[in-house]
Amino acid sequence: MNIKNIVERLKKHNILLDSGLSQYEIVEIENTFNIQFPPDLSELLRSVLPISKGFINWRDSTEGNVNSIFDRLNWPLEGMLFDIEHNSFWYDGWGVRPIDLNEAKELCEFKYLEVPTLIPIYSHRYVPANPLEYGNPIFSVHQTDIIYYGENIEEYFKLEFKDKAHNEMNYEKIKYIKFWTEIIVE
Numbered sequence: 001m002n003i004k005n006i007v008e009r010l011k012k013h014n015i016l017l018d019s020g021l022s023q024y025e026i027v028e029i030e031n032t033f034n035i036q037f038p039p040d041l042s043e044l045l046r047s048v049l050p051i052s053k054g055f056i057n058w059r060d061s062t063e064g065n066v067n068s069i070f071d072r073l074n075w076p077l078e079g080m081l082f083d084i085e086h087n088s089f090w091y092d093g094w095g096v097r098p099i100d101l102n103e104a105k106e107l108c109e110f111k112y113l114e115v116p117t118l119i120p121i122y123s124h125r126y127v128p129a130n131p132l133e134y135g136n137p138i139f140s141v142h143q144t145d146i147i148y149y150g151e152n153i154e155e156y157f158k159l160e161f162k163d164k165a166h167n168e169m170n171y172e173k174i175k176y177i178k179f180w181t182e183i184i185v186e
Contacts, residue, residue, distance in 0.1 A: 001040050001134060001154050003047045010050055013161045018049040021058060029058050032066070033073060035117055040134045040153050041127055054123045072120040077112050079143035081105050089144045091183060115179040122160065125149050128177045137174045145185050148174055 010017060021029070026046065030036050037045065051057045056069060083089035084104055090097040094111050098104045118126035118141065128136050138150035149166075150156025151173045158164035174181075 001043070001152065003044060006044060006154055006157055007048050009157050009161060009163065010048065014052075015050050015055070016052040018051050018057075018059065020046045020048050022046075025059060032061075033069060035073070035119055036129050036132060037119065038127060038129055038132055038134070038136050040136075041119065041121070044153060050122070056120050056122075069120075073117070075120070075124065076118050076126065076141050077109065079141065080108055080112070083144040084108055087144070091179070093179070093182065116177055118180070121153075121156070125156065125160065127153065127156075128180060130178070131175075135175055137177065139180060139184075144183060146180065146183055147185055 007017070023046070026037065026042055045058065049057070049059060051059075056072065057065060058069070080089060085101060090104070091108075091111075094107060098107060116128040116130035118139065119129055120126055121138065124141050126139050126141050128139070135152045137148055137152065138156035140147050140149040148169060148171070150159050151170055155164065155169070159166060159169070
C-alpha cells in the first residue's frame with residue numbers, strides 16, 4: 001500500500017484532510033468503539049484524517065459524533081434486520097430460519113457477533129477489521145445489497161473517485177472474508 005498515492009488522490013479530489021491520528025488517539029478510538037483498525041487503515045489514519053462529508057471524523061469526540069459513529073458501525077446489522085423483516089433475507093449458515101420474526105432477528109443479532117466487524121471508511125463503504133492484516137477488501141453495504149468496492153484500501157479510493165472503473169477490479173486478488181464474502185451480491 002502506498003500512503004503517499006492515497007493522500008495525493010484524496011487531495012486531488014478536494015477531500016478535507018486533518019493531521020493524522022496519534023497512536024494514543026488510535027488506541028482511545030479502538031477502546032471507545034470496541035473495534036480494531038486493520039493495519040492499512042490504521043496507517044492511513046496515522047498519516048491523514050479525511051474529514052470531508054461522508055468520512056468518519058474519528059477525532060471528534062462530541063456526543064453527537066460518537067453516536068453517529070456507533071450508528072455507522074451498526075448500519076450493516078440494521079440493514080440485515082430490515083431485510084429479514086421486509087425482504088426475506090436469511091443466511092443459510094445460520095441454520096433454519098425461525099418462523100417467529102422476533103426470534104429470527106434475535107438469532108441474526110447473536111450470529112452477527114461472530115462475524116468480522118465492518119469499519120466505515122466513507123459513506124456506506126466498509127473494511128472488515130478481521131483478519132487483522134493488510135489488504136482486506138472494501139465492501140459497499142446497503143442492507144444486504146453488499147458488493148465489493150475495492151480489492152484493498154488503495155484500490156478502493158481509485159474506484160470511489162472514478163479513477164478506476166468497477167469492471168477493472170481484479171476479483172482474483174480479493175481476500176476471502178468470513179461471512180461477508182459469502183453474502184456478496186453478484
